[in-house]
Amino acid sequence: MKRYELRCIACGHVSPFSLRRIFCERCGDLLEVRVEASEVFNREKLLGRVNSMWRYVELLPDFRRPVTMGEGMTRLVRCERLADALGVRELYVKLEGMNPTGSFKDRGISVGVTVALEAGARRVICASTGNTSASLAAYAARAGIECVVLIPKGRIASGKLFQARLFGATICEVSGSFDDALRIVLGRAEEMGAYVLNSVNPWRLEGQKTTAFEIWEQLDGSLGINVVVPVGNAGNISAIWKGFEELRDYGLTDEVPRMIGVQSSGAAPLARMFAKGADSPEWVESPQTVASAIRIGRPINWKRAVRTVRSSGGSIYSVDDHEILEAMRLMATTEGIAAEPAGAAPIALLKSGVESGLLPRDETYVCIATGHHLKDPDPAHVSWNVPVPFEQYLERVTGRS
Ligand SMILES: Cc1ncc(COP(=O)(O)O)c(C=O)c1O
Ligand SMILES: [Zn+2]
Helix, strand or coil: EEEEEEEEECCCCCCCCCCCCCCCCCCCEEEEEEEEECCCCCCCHHCCCCCCCCHHHHHHCCCCCCCCCCCCCEEEECCHHHHHCCCCCCCEEHHHHHCCCEEEEHHHHHHHHHHHCCCCCCCCCCCCCCCHHHHHHHHHHCCCCCCEEEEEECCCHHHHHHHHHHHCCCCEEEECCCCHHHHHHHHHHHCCCEEEECCHHHHHHHCHHHHHHHHHHHHCCCCCEEEEEEEECCCHHHHHHHHHHHHHHHCHHHHHEEEEEEEHHHCHHHHHHHHHHCCCCCCCCCCCCCHHHHEEEEEEEEHHHHHHHHHCCCCEECCCHHHHHHHHHHHHHHHHHCHHHHHHHHHHHHHHHHCCCCCCCCCEEEEEEECCCCHHHHHHCCCCCCCCHHHHHHHHCCCCE
């Protein structure tokens, strides 16, 4: 048996329960799902369960048969060569690109679309930097409901736009940034009768918290680690932390990781807030970065993210675009592991952080590679490796002309 509560992240008020509710009835801030389960999984119970995030069913909203494509249980790959190159003791990369549509969003969208059906919705909507639209389009297709996505015109990666089109979503282009698109979605969804599936929706985060459960299982319960997560709208880092907190609250672990966020310096309101020691962020009106997935100037979940890093003893930092592209190259060429630019940002932070002494070398790091590299196959990202005529190569290796 499970009991759910919708609690405000700002004033703590518990709003009357409704699957359609997103904002606190008292102060209008965002809500968090609190789940009280009479029994929970443990390592033994998990043996032989379904190989997807739905194995953690005791702490997931299984109001009805889930809309699932086997999301989650992505590989956690130990990277010795990359750890050596970065100069850290131990490094793992969690390959979220292995999810059905190639990003971690599938976790939250699987739960979100399941809840949307339970709430009676026949139309779902989101604003997106790309991956949410790809994921929502696919899961809505599987559920047989309509999907509308709002994207910043000309600013999303080609692979993601291709996916949203292929899965049959109605794609509306908005001039301006992701933040403008999200404002429109929040303002218009109700009159459209559409269920909002951005990460303001508390049920999205319930899916995404399973990343923490998997890391716990994959590392045999050793959670004295640092988890490094790219931060855009700041939902994912908060969701992963919620998962670790639940493991602790249910007595499944004593230790919890330090959560470290990373933004790109052209879209870094939270990193700047932490650098200045300020209490609230200054928004970035025109965010710029090669990592289009985290090109966000007003992270709507900023309060959750601040609480996450403060309670876990971490922080949020920034890296430059050239460091992100270099991290993509380094991951790919030392380990054969790749990610879209946002997904490589944690490695970029490890590199600069260890070099500058900001991050200790003698620790274990888990970097969340949030999206698949083929999402954003921009030739500019591989400008360091240009194809050559075979004869030219032969001359080089044989020394003959
Ligand atoms: C690949 C990738 N990484 C990171 C993020 C940032 O996640 P969040 O907005 O939850 O902070 C996104 C969000 O679009 C993403 O697509
Ligand atoms: Zn409130």
